[in-house]
């Protein structure tokens with residue numbers, strides 16, 4: 001790898017968390033895109049590695065990404081790296097001293113942290129590692145408690161816990177700049193959330209969705225299947241105005257049975273507004289209302305900067321939409337009058353996604369993003385199954401495995417052109433645009449017994465969809 005030669009072309013190292021692996025690249029790419037920056041990894045880039053070296057950025061870019069990322073733990077200004085400690089030494093001695101010296105002055109304080117990935121080091125070995133860096137021109141005083149500058153030595157022992165090498169595969173050294181937003185996962189955990197339901201979206205995934213949607217300050221974000229508003233909570237945290245709809249009156253009005261253990265009914269203030277209040281973002285709450293996503297109530301306009309949602313998958317009950325006069329069919333057994341209007345009827349999964357894409361193509365601003373979950377039966381899944389729309393470009397498609405045979409895929413699409421009148425109508429019947437023929441078969445497959453390989457826990461896994 002080329003050594004950096006001036007502060008204007010520094011290399012930065014991201015230290016990523018080893019969960020939600022599939023979601024990390026789309027998150028970081030989206031956050032870079034928000035700043036108008038491309039993703040430029042170095043030649044050694046491995047997507048599954050916890051360490052990524054990035055080029056073409058300045059410290060402000062790195063701070064901007066880390067102010068949003070829940071996939072990245074921390075970021076360093078990379079000073080040196082190599083396959084062994086002697087390669088690291090050569091690399092560090094070649095690093096321009098003009099880049100280092102401002103952080104090594106006599107009157108400064110510093111600390112060196114040692115991190116190892118896939119191996120635990122004894123304290124004595126950590127100290128040895130620190131002592132071995134004596135060739136670096138540290139002039140300042142060590143302060144373990146409140147140092148002005150923190151330096152990190154990171155040793156990567158690969159990703160196979162059953163085959164841990166004696167020596168690290170790769171070593172990095174650099175100046176710590178900033179941590180990511182992993183703390184949001186704990187502070188916004190649904191376990192301590194005021195208003196929750198059976199399908200409340202996990203905090204980490206909600207923030208990942210908001211990041212992939214490139215949600216930014218003063219955006220207007222809409223969730224058509226809002227439930228308890230977990231996605232609105234995440235988007236409001238990033239400064240967006242939020243609103244949503246749900247077919248369920250009780251959910252929207254915070255009434256009915258509670259999802260909490262030891263509590264039969266929801267309390268008087270268990271609603272989405274109270275959730276935002278809990279996190280100090282109530283001022284970003286516009287409103288939510290009872291509405292059927294199959295019959296959107298919005299005027300024809302490019303209203304939303306992002307549409308971010310978790311539609312029902314029909315796991316806990318079959319998916320429903322409201323009935324209408326158009327749905328009147330002659331009852332076979334003559335029980336109902338011919339004018340009977342059904343209160344609700346099946347809402348096939350394929351229709352849910354076709355409607356969602358159609359709605360997004362019409363109501364997103366140009367460049368706005370749709371981020372949603374698509375349930376799939378893994379043995380049958382192929383990329384050709386993804387719902388398409390001529391106005392929406394696929395940006396990313398990440399899998400979260402739910403069981404041996406089922407998963408849900410987080411789909412991110414961006415509006416690239418206005419829908420044309422005819423295209424808008426054609427896509428409803430054209431199989432090229434709605435190849436996802438899941439109907440309610442996902443539900444049948446989920447319950448067909450093929451999921452039980454891992455026993456009961458797997459049946460209970462958070463499938464979120466209903």
Ligand SMILES: C[S@@+](CC[C@H](N)C(=O)[O-])C[C@H]1O[C@@H](n2cnc3c(N)ncnc32)[C@H](O)[C@@H]1O
Pocket residue numbers: 197199200201224225226227228229230231245246247248251291292293294309310311312313319320321322347464465466
């Ligand atoms: C998976 S849940 C959403 C959970 C939500 N993300 C949360 O964090 O609480 C799906 C939601 O879609 C709603 N829903 C089902 N059919 C609908 C329809 N036809 N129109 C609007 N909402 C619907 C359900 O009432 C449910 O609240």
